[in-house]
Amino acid sequence: MSVDEEVDAELDFHVAMRIHEYIARGLDPEAARRAAMTKFGDLGSTMTTCRALGYQREREMQRHEYLSELMQDIRLAMRQLRRLPVFGCVAVSILAIGIGTTTAIFSAAEAVVLRPLPYAHADRLAMVFDRWHDVDGNAAAGNYAEWQRRSTSFDQLAAADFGNMTVASGDSPERVVGAQVTANFFTTLGVRPAVGRVFTAAEDHPNPNVAVLSDGLWRRDFGGDRDAVGKTIRLNGTSYLIVGVMPAGFDPTSSGEELWTPAGFTGEQLTDRDNHHYVVIGLLKPGATIDRAQSELTSIARDMEKEYPQTNTGYAVHVRSQKDVIVGDNRTWLFLLLGAVGSVLLIACGNVANLLLARGASRAKEFAIRTAIGAGRGRIIRQLMTENLVLGAAAAVLGVGVAWAGVRLLVAAAPAGIPRLEMTRIDGTALGFALMIAIVCSVIFGLVPALRAGSTDLHGVIKEGTRTAMASTRDRARTALVGIEIAVALMLLVGAGLLIRSAIYVARINPGFEMDGLFTARVALGQPAQGDGVAEAEQTFDRIVTALKSRPEIAAAALTSQAPLGFAGTSNGLVPEGRPRTIAYAIQSQLRMVTPGYLAAMHIPLVAGRDISDADVRGAMRVIVVSEALARKAWPNESAIGKRIACCEGTDADPRWKTVVGVAADVHSNGPTQDVGPEFYLPMAQAPSDAWMWVSRAMTVVARARHGDGAALAPVIRAVVKDADPAAPVYQAATMKEQLRTNLAATRFTLILLTVLGGAGLLLAITGVYSVIAYFVSLRTPEVAVRMALGATAFDVVALLSWQGAGAIIGGLVAGAMASLWVTQFLQSFLVGVRPRDPVTMIASIGVVALVAAAATVIPARRATGVNPATALHG
Amino acid sequence: MSGDQSKDWLHGTLDVLVLKALSGGPRHGYAVARWLEDTTGDRLQIEDGSLYPALYRMERKKWVEASWGMSELGRKAKLYRLTPRGRKQLQLETSDWNDYVSIVSLVLLTATGAGPDR
Numbered sequence: 002m003s004v005d006e007e008v009d010a011e012l013d014f015h016v017a018m019r020i021h022e023y024i025a026r027g028l029d030p031e032a033a034r035r036a037a038m039t040k041f042g043d044l045g046s047t048m049t050t051c052r053a054l055g056y057q058r059e060r061e062m063q064r065h066e067y068l069s070e071l072m073q074d075i076r077l078a079m080r081q082l083r084r085l086p087v088f089g090c091v092a093v094s095i096l097a098i099g100i101g102t103t104t105a106i107f108s109a110a111e112a113v114v115l116r117p118l119p120y121a122h123a124d125r126l127a128m129v130f131d132r133w134h135d136v137d138g139n140a141a142a143g144n145y146a147e148w149q150r151r152s153t154s155f156d157q158l159a160a161a162d163f164g165n166m167t168v169a170s171g172d173s174p175e176r177v178v179g180a181q182v183t184a185n186f187f188t189t190l191g192v193r194p195a196v197g198r199v200f201t202a203a204e205d206h207p208n209p210n211v212a213v214l215s216d217g218l219w220r221r222d223f224g225g226d227r228d229a230v231g232k233t234i235r236l237n238g239t240s241y242l243i244v245g246v247m248p249a250g251f252d253p254t255s256s257g258e259e260l261w262t263p264a265g266f267t268g269e270q271l272t273d274r275d276n277h278h279y280v281v282i283g284l285l286k287p288g289a290t291i292d293r294a295q296s297e298l299t300s301i302a303r304d305m306e307k308e309y310p311q312t313n314t315g316y317a318v319h320v321r322s323q324k325d326v327i328v329g330d331n332r333t334w335l336f337l338l339l340g341a342v343g344s345v346l347l348i349a350c351g352n353v354a355n356l357l358l359a360r361g362a363s364r365a366k367e368f369a370i371r372t373a374i375g376a377g378r379g380r381i382i383r384q385l386m387t388e389n390l391v392l393g394a395a396a397a398v399l400g401v402g403v404a405w406a407g408v409r410l411l412v413a414a415a416p417a418g419i420p421r422l423e424m425t426r427i428d429g430t431a432l433g434f435a436l437m438i439a440i441v442c443s444v445i446f447g448l449v450p451a452l453r454a455g456s457t458d459l460h461g462v463i464k465e466g467t468r469t470a471m472a473s474t475r476d477r478a479r480t481a482l483v484g485i486e487i488a489v490a491l492m493l494l495v496g497a498g499l500l501i502r503s504a505i506y507v508a509r510i511n512p513g514f515e516m517d518g519l520f521t522a523r524v525a526l527g528q529p530a531q532g533d534g535v536a537e538a539e540q541t542f543d544r545i546v547t548a549l550k551s552r553p554e555i556a557a558a559a560l561t562s563q564a565p566l567g568f569a570g571t572s573n574g575l576v577p578e579g580r581p582r583t584i585a586y587a588i589q590s591q592l593r594m595v596t597p598g599y600l601a602a603m604h605i606p607l608v609a610g611r612d613i614s615d616a617d618v619r620g621a622m623r624v625i626v627v628s629e630a631l632a633r634k635a636w637p638n639e640s641a642i643g644k645r646i647a648c649c650e651g652t653d654a655d656p657r658w659k660t661v662v663g664v665a666a667d668v669h670s671n672g673p674t675q676d677v678g679p680e681f682y683l684p685m686a687q688a689p690s691d692a693w694m695w696v697s698r699a700m701t702v703v704a705r706a707r708h709g710d711g712a713a714l715a716p717v718i719r720a721v722v723k724d725a726d727p728a729a730p731v732y733q734a735a736t737m738k739e740q741l742r743t744n745l746a747a748t749r750f751t752l753i754l755l756t757v758l759g760g761a762g763l764l765l766a767i768t769g770v771y772s773v774i775a776y777f778v779s780l781r782t783p784e785v786a787v788r789m790a791l792g793a794t795a796f797d798v799v800a801l802l803s804w805q806g807a808g809a810i811i812g813g814l815v816a817g818a819m820a821s822l823w824v825t826q827f828l829q830s831f832l833v834g835v836r837p838r839d840p841v842t843m844i845a846s847i848g849v850v851a852l853v854a855a856a857a858t859v860i861p862a863r864r865a866t867g868v869n870p871a872t873a874l875h876g
Numbered sequence: 877m878s879g880d881q882s883k884d885w886l887h888g889t890l891d892v893l894v895l896k897a898l899s900g901g902p903r904h905g906y907a908v909a910r911w912l913e914d915t916t917g918d919r920l921q922i923e924d925g926s927l928y929p930a931l932y933r934m935e936r937k938k939w940v941e942a943s944w945g946m947s948e949l950g951r952k953a954k955l956y957r958l959t960p961r962g963r964k965q966l967q968l969e970t971s972d973w974n975d976y977v978s979i980v981s982l983v984l985l986t987a988t989g990a991g992p993d994r
Contacts, residue, residue: 002944008928011905011954014947015924018906042923054932061936 004055008048016041071387078388082395088360089392092353095765096396096442099346101403104427104435106342108408110335112425114328119250121191122284126323127291128254129158129281129298134589137319140281141312142266143274144305148281148318151301154294156286159186160264160279163256165697167525167730168218169235174730176525176699177218177259179236184263187213189284190253197230197245200263207265212241215259216249236262238528254280255327274305274312282323295320334751337827341496341758344489346442348765351486354446355769357389358479359776389447390440397439401427404435416746479773480809483766487813488820490759490766491850495821497759498842499828499835500752503674506834507745513668513677514565515604516741518556520711521564522718522734525699526726535690538698542685544725546596549704554717557602558704560685562594562696565603565670566740567733575681577635578645582653590631590679591670592649594688594696600626600665602703610642610663617662617684624684626663631679648681650689659683672744674833711736751831763850767857774806775861785865795866802862803855810854814847821846890922890930891939892973895958895966898940904953905931931956939965 002010016037023033038044082089117123130137131144140148142160149158159182166179184205187194194213204211212234214223223229233240241262252258264279285294298318305313368381405427415422524545526538542560549558580586593599600612608629617624625646632641641661651657667677683692685700702722704714715734722731735743742749778785785798825837835842897908908931909924934940939962947953958966 007954010952012928014904014951014953015906015909015928017951018947019924022910040924042925044925047925047928050929051932054929054936058932058936 004059005052008051008055012044012048012051016044074384074387075391077384078391081388082391088356089395092356092392093395093399095349095352096393096439097399097403099349100396100400100435100439100442102407103339103342103346103438104400104404104431105407105411106335106339107434108404108427108431109411109422109425110339111430113421114332114335116421116424118324118327119192120253123324124322125156125285125287125289126190127155127283127285127294127320128323128326129283129294130319130321131277132317132319133315137321139277140279141274141277142264142270142279143272144313144316145279145281146266146271147274147305148298148301151304152294152297154285154289154297155283157185157189158281158283159183159189160281161186161254161261162264162278163254163258163280165525165699166236166260167238167527167728168222168260169238169728174527174728175222176523176730176732178257179260179262180256180258181264182261183266186261186282187247189282191284192247192251192253194245195248196227197243199245200261204263205265206263207267209263209265210239210241211244211263212236213245213247213261214243215247215251218259219246234260236260253282253323274309283320291320291322333827333830334747337831338751338754340824340827341493341755344493345758345762345765346438347445348486348489348762348769350442350446351482351489352765352769352772353392353442355479355482355772357446358482359772386443386447389443393439393443393447396442397435400439401432401435404431414750416743416750479776480806483770483773483806483809484813484816486766486769487810487850487854488817490762491814491817491846492821492824493755493759493762494846494850495817495825495842496828497752497755498846499825499832499837499839500748500755502835502839502842503831503833504749504752507673507748510669510673510834512565512673512741513605513666513670515705516737518706518709518711519603519737520704520706520714520718520735521737521740522702522715523567523699523732524702524722524729525697525732527728528698533690533693534698535688535693538693539685541726541729542596542700545702545721548721548724549702549718552717552721554707554714556705556707557598558702559599559602560596560700560702561599562592562692562700564701564703564737565668566672566737566744567701575631575635575646575648578647578658582647582656588631588634588679590681593680593682594685594692594700595682596685599682599703600663602705603668604705605668606666608664608666609640610661612663613682613684618686621687623657623659623687624662625659626665626682627661628665628677628680629667630677631681632661632664634679646681649683649692657689672741674745674748710738748831763853766850767853770806770810770854771857771861773809774802774858777805778802778861778865782865789866795863798866799859799862802865803858806854806858810851810858813854814851817850818843818847889973890926891934892966892969893920894927894930894934895939895962895969898956898958899963899966902945902955902957904947904955906953908956934962938962 019037019040020030020033023036024030028036041047118126120126129140129145129148131140132138140160145158145160149155152158161180161182163178163180165176168175168177168179182200184200184202187199193199195216196219197213199213200209200211203209214229214234219225219229222234223232230243230245232243234243235241247261283294285291295318298320302313302316302318306316371381372378408425408427412423412425524542526534526541528534529537546558546560549555552558574582575588575590576582576586577588595613597613597615597617599605600607607626610626613624613626625648627635627641627646635641635646636644641664644661645658646661647656647658649657649659665682668680669675669677670680671678702718704718705711706714718734719731722729781802785802788798788801789795821843822838829837893912894908897903897911900911903911905927906924909922909927912920912922931940931942935942935956938959940956941959942954942956944952945955
């Protein structure tokens with residue numbers, strides 16, 4: 002009876018009783034009815050009130066009933082888990098590790114990739130590049146000025162030129178990355194200073210000598226004293242007034258700059274469209290998109306190509322969102338790791354599902370009995386799902402602990418240079434993520450066994466009382482799970498295999514020079530007291546190199562503007578003599594200013610001609626040594642020796658020709674994972690005077706130790722430099738091997754992580770295979786005993802039993818191989834010397850998985866043949 | 877008593893009267909109404925309709941529970957029964973009522989006189 006019907010019936014009854022009473026007192030029926038109604042009062046409103054109260058009561062009862070059933074389910078689930086502590090611990094641990102690692106990597110991805118940059122209008126910030134022949138480069142000040150004048154997509158466009166500066170506020174000079182920025186740089190980013198102010202428009206003129214410090218520099222040099230604002234600081238020998246301090250973490254281009262001075266463009270600079278120094282950041286107008294800005298600036302660039310063909314031919318503009326530029330490759334990297342970790346989680350879910358299926362079999366009788374006494378199918382599924390959620394919840398709690406430890410490990414172990422990684426936290430988002438995947442996992446690993454339990458053939462189970470009735474259907478589910486686990490494990494292994502192949506390839510690459518015992522350090526001179534300082538710089542560096550050569554610990558020493566693994570300057574417009582001086586013939590090449598003996602000190606073999614010598618000084622014939630790659634490019638199929646090339650100084654009308662006197666072997670100067678490019682070496686003693694400005698009056702000392710790995714040379718070099726110029730800072734001092742390690746750290750880190758994950762995935766998958774096969778075998782032990790008794794050989798039996806697992810294994814391998822072909826494309830950017838679809842890796846991985854899976858199959862089968870037939874048949 | 881005064885007064889005490897009516901054993905709504913009329917000699921003017929919301933409210937509070945049974949006339953009727961909780965509530969309200977009555981009585985029956993300094 003519904004609430005409405007109950008209320009109607011009850012009130013009807015009441016009125017009928019009254020009428021009956023009044024008739025008994027002598028009223029006629031009609032008068033009795035009227036009297037009863039009067040006595041009752043407002044029937045309609047009473048009915049409404051009673052119905053409302055009745056429904057409320059019904060809802061409360063349902064809610065109460067539901068809650069008490071849920072509590073009952075949870076209590077039951079906990080009791081089930083307690084009754085099987087080993088099962089519970091294994092399942093919860095497997096899941097906790099899976100959930101924890103996935104959450105840790107997710108938190109890192111959240112911090113690095115997903116979280117918006119800490120700027121007021123982060124989504125409107127864009128970076129604008131001068132793009133030359135498909136390479137994004139820095140912008141020329143003149144181009145920046147034109148963009149600013151002509152474009153309408155941006156609220157503001159700011160420019161910054163990054164470079165090393167020598168800062169002196171204590172006794173030892175310090176070398177930091179600094180930037181000359183337009184006054185609107187900070188307002189474009191929308192970041193206010195923590196102390197003091199930023200630059201005013203009035204300071205956007207040549208030489209205002211004011212500076213803004215980073216939080217780090219302020220704390221190091223001024224102890225975080227707010228009175229630092231108003232004091233002066235010496236930069237490259239000149240006094241600057243400190244006007245402000247930026248908040249901690251302000252690093253808009255991830256270049257780690259520590260101080261800012263106004264760019265103060267001169268009129269001349271504002272029309273310079275030839276020197277590309279500036280990073281340009283723009284704040285898009287509200288509603289303007291990157292695409293719109295891109296198409297607008299593209300048309301501006303085309304106009305400028307027509308107006309200034311001399312400087313702007315071949316230049317295009319590229320607009321990218323700032324976040325995209327900064328996050329860049331890390332996005333792929335983190336999602337790759339997340340995918341790998343997620344795969345391991347998936348395998349873990351598969352194993353737990355298998356455990357649950359196995360338990361479902363042993364609980365078949367329990368479910369059958371519960372169904373028999375009236376529990377609906379839905380009720381049993383609900384109870385199983387509750388059990389799984391309890392399992393998942395326990396795993397989530399433990400998993401958060403694992404994630405917390407994982408994040409600390411990741412931040413500590415990850416290579417330097419991943420922006421914002423140190424900001425990784427287990428915060429609300431991470432907890433939400435952990436909870437979500439715990440629920441998803443519970444559903445994934447719980448649904449199959451739960452549905453299976455709900456559709457159990459009751460009669461069969463009760464009659465047989467054993468597992469045989471369910472064996473066949475259950476087998477299919479378990480077999481499929483094993484297949485999936487094998488497929489996912491194979492994918493992980495292929496990924497790890499490709500990275501291992503890359504690592505082997507990289508380790509075997511000849512870098513082009515001898516690493517052993519090689520030590521390098523940067524030395525920067527202060528600003529010249531007078532004039533251009535070229536002679537004085539050359540003399541100081543001469544003193545340093547001469548002193549180094551005389552030291553007994555040092556076998557060979559030289560100077561270069563930049564050693565391999567450091568970024569050398571590039572020369573765009575290199576044109577061999579006899580060719581038209583047009584872009585089509587221009588070669589982009591790295592240039593290194595060196596002292597005599599550089600090639601010898603580095604053990605870079607000379608392929609032809611001679612090395613730069615002490616006789617190659619100003620006034621003598623201008624010479625260069627080119628790399629093989631440059632020689633091939635400039636003079637294919639010809640000897641380069643004696644050929645001439647114009648570079649680095651002079652004009653088109655009056656080129657300064659340099660004669661090639663030697664060809665040096667190629668060097669992997671951007672690191673072993675990068676391709677070899679054209680390079681040339683220019684004698685320091687013949688360097689054009691503005692070359693000292695390009696290199697910011699800083700050179701790299703390369704020294705080869707007579708014994709050992711060269712680490713002991715650091716104090717020697719410091720002492721020599723201090724002797725030659727006490728104000729010159731020595732920085733980035735390290736053995737070449739250390740630098741190589743840093744250079745390869747990210748690749749190595751990814752490799753180790755993926756290998757560990759691949760191994761863990763394989764191990765989990767194999768555990769799954771083993772447990773399933775062992776289960777099949779246990780079902781057929783009596784049959785095996787009969788066969789053995791009838792004369793079957795052990796081999797026959799093993800073959801028979803193994804065949805049962807073979808389908809899953811082969812299916813998994815095929816699916817995994819196909820999935821790998823698709824997945825490996827995401828690894829492309831991490832691979833060196835090996836293609837994503839490398840057949841060797843694929844075959845080797847399939848081989849490993851097949852072999853281990855076969856072993857996991859044969860071992861339980863082999864064990865079955867050892868069972869005593871009598872025990873198997875009667876026990 | 878008459879009119880609105882009676883209604884206000886009733887509103888707060890209807891529950892306890894119904895509880896009292898049920899304390900003798902299970903009754904349906906009509907029987908509760910008749911018991912109140914018989915006990916008070918018809919001096920309590922309650923509309924029959926107002927009993928039911930009170931009964932439903934008390935059912936929600938679990939002071940009473942109900943089941944359908946056969947009545948004297950062979951019709952199905954909803955029978956209400958006090959729960960242990962309802963019995964406790966009846967005791968509580970009865971003792972509150974007694975306290976109230978004795979306090980009000982004390983005040984009303986005390987002779988008044990002028991204070992010494994007035």
